[in-house]
Amino acid sequence: MKTSTRPKELSGPDGTPVPVVALKHRDRWLVGALALAVFAWLVFTFATNPNIRWNKVAEYLFFPKIIDGIWVTLTISVLATVLGLVLGVLLAIMKLSHNPVLNWLSTLYIWFFRGTPVLVQLIFWYNLAFLFPRLVIQIPFTDVGIWWGTNDVMTGFNAALLGLGLNLAAYFAETVRAGIQAVDNGQSEAAYAVGMTPARRMRVIVLPQALRIIIPPTGNEFISMLKTTSLVYVVAGNDLMTNASQIYKQNNLIMELLIVASLWYMVMTAVATYFQFKLEARYGADAVRLVRRPGFLSRTFLKRTTRPIAGTPITLAADDSVTAGKELT
Numbered sequence: 001m002k003t004s005t006r007p008k009e010l011s012g013p014d015g016t017p018v019p020v021v022a023l024k025h026r027d028r029w030l031v032g033a034l035a036l037a038v039f040a041w042l043v044f045t046f047a048t049n050p051n052i053r054w055n056k057v058a059e060y061l062f063f064p065k066i067i068d069g070i071w072v073t074l075t076i077s078v079l080a081t082v083l084g085l086v087l088g089v090l091l092a093i094m095k096l097s098h099n100p101v102l103n104w105l106s107t108l109y110i111w112f113f114r115g116t117p118v119l120v121q122l123i124f125w126y127n128l129a130f131l132f133p134r135l136v137i138q139i140p141f142t143d144v145g146i147w148w149g150t151n152d153v154m155t156g157f158n159a160a161l162l163g164l165g166l167n168l169a170a171y172f173a174e175t176v177r178a179g180i181q182a183v184d185n186g187q188s189e190a191a192y193a194v195g196m197t198p199a200r201r202m203r204v205i206v207l208p209q210a211l212r213i214i215i216p217p218t219g220n221e222f223i224s225m226l227k228t229t230s231l232v233y234v235v236a237g238n239d240l241m242t243n244a245s246q247i248y249k250q251n252n253l254i255m256e257l258l259i260v261a262s263l264w265y266m267v268m269t270a271v272a273t274y275f276q277f278k279l280e281a282r283y284g285a286d287a288v289r290l291v292r293r294p295g296f297l298s299r300t301f302l303k304r305t306t307r308p309i310a311g312t313p314i315t316l317a318a319d320d321s322v323t324a325g326k327e328l329t
Contacts, residue, residue: 060247073241094106106173121163134149190205
């Protein structure tokens with residue numbers, strides 16, 4: 001039954017009712033109205049600017065080259081995020097390792113890629129042929145192997161994927177490390193007690209629980225990656241920003257094409273934000289599932305549960321509730 005939030009009437013010393021009057025907060029409404037007026041003025045000024053040809057914005061909004069750029073942007077974002085997450089998990093495990101060499105290498109990687117701008121990394125990978133004209137895979141100390149021309153391999157798309165993915169791995173490594181360290185040490189001790197190896201303990205016990213903390217921030221990184229792909233413009237990666245710039249260089253509709261690109265970035269960000277919200281709600285619900293009362297099916301089919309505590313079996317009814325944070329003695 002829905003309870004009312006309306007405050008109860010108060011009574012004075014003599015029993016007469018004291019009226020409860022809600023505050024008006026006129027200053028809040030005044031500030032809100034002022035902010036809304038400024039916002040409306042900015043929108044009106046921008047929308048009625050005679051230097052913006054809105055008919056051209058509508059014309060190029062679904063232009064085939066713009067749509068192709070959107071798909072490339074999404075592809076780079078997804079693949080770079082997957083690459084960054086896989087490498088980030090590996091780097092986090094290395095950094096938490098007791099092996100000083102692995103720990104040092106992980107720390108060096110994170111420091112280097114977080115310390116250099118993404119733009120520099122993109123340009124470096126795109127011009128890798130200056131250092132290595134050929135990419136060779138061969139058996140050491142022999143002439144047996146295969147090779148490729150670096151310029152043929154390191155296209156704008158591949159350079160963008162490497163530059164963005166390797167940079168994102170450094171940030172994911174810290175997120176994964178925080179998620180792993182948030183898992184209670186008792187879980188690891190129990191895994192060791194039953195004879196699990198460190199690798200199996202990490203794979204079976206620690207990482208599945210750490211995902212509850214790791215996955216929601218992944219949405220933030222993916223949204224950030226959607227906008228960071230605009231830097232691929234410098235390596236001609238055929239993404240949304242690259243294609244928009246190629247169009248406005250031909251017809252000089254600079255502002256119109258920038259508006260088109262911005263609108264599509266906002267749409268993609270809105271969709272990604274929606275799925276991020278779903279992820280956070282899903283994993284947030286899992287986090288409190290163990291301290292909530294049993295559901296309908298549990299109350300119907302699991303009438304009584306036997307749980308031994310301190311060597312003595314204690315029977316709990318399915319509708320009994322235990323306050324979180326307290327122990328039964």
